[in-house]
Amino acid sequence: MPKEKKPYPCPEFGAYLRELRKEAGYTQESFADAADFDRTYVSGVERGERNVSLVNICRFADALRIHPSKLFEFYKSENQ
């Protein structure tokens, strides 16, 4: 039974994280190892089923060797 998606922007964040992970050449497994997460957590985040915390956002960015602000390039707010 698939888990319920979290509100915007969790699904969009997850999809963008997946894109960046693949560009960096990681599998979910190797990415989870690099960021010291459980693989099921990474797949949950990528599917938009997790409302990721600040600390974990920065751990993802560090594992991708990018600045955490880059993880928000997908974001469209009504003010833009």
Place this chain on the structure above:
Amino acid sequence: MPKEKKPYPCPEFGAYLRELRKEAGYTQESFADAADFDRTYVSGVERGERNVSLVNICRFADALRIHPSKLFEFYKSENQ
């Protein structure tokens, strides 16, 4: 009894959020109203006592009328 601080980068994020809030001319009260948060939540985040979620990071950014990536300009990772 002050609450325990969360790990890096929560205190730094909180301090930077406070800076941006003041620059935008908000009090904690008016900022909490604008972002539809409780004032005590905002003060806890600014004191580094909260590990803010992705959804709330974006609500803070929207209330400040900035892109959420701007909330991470304080961030120094060991890869920089």
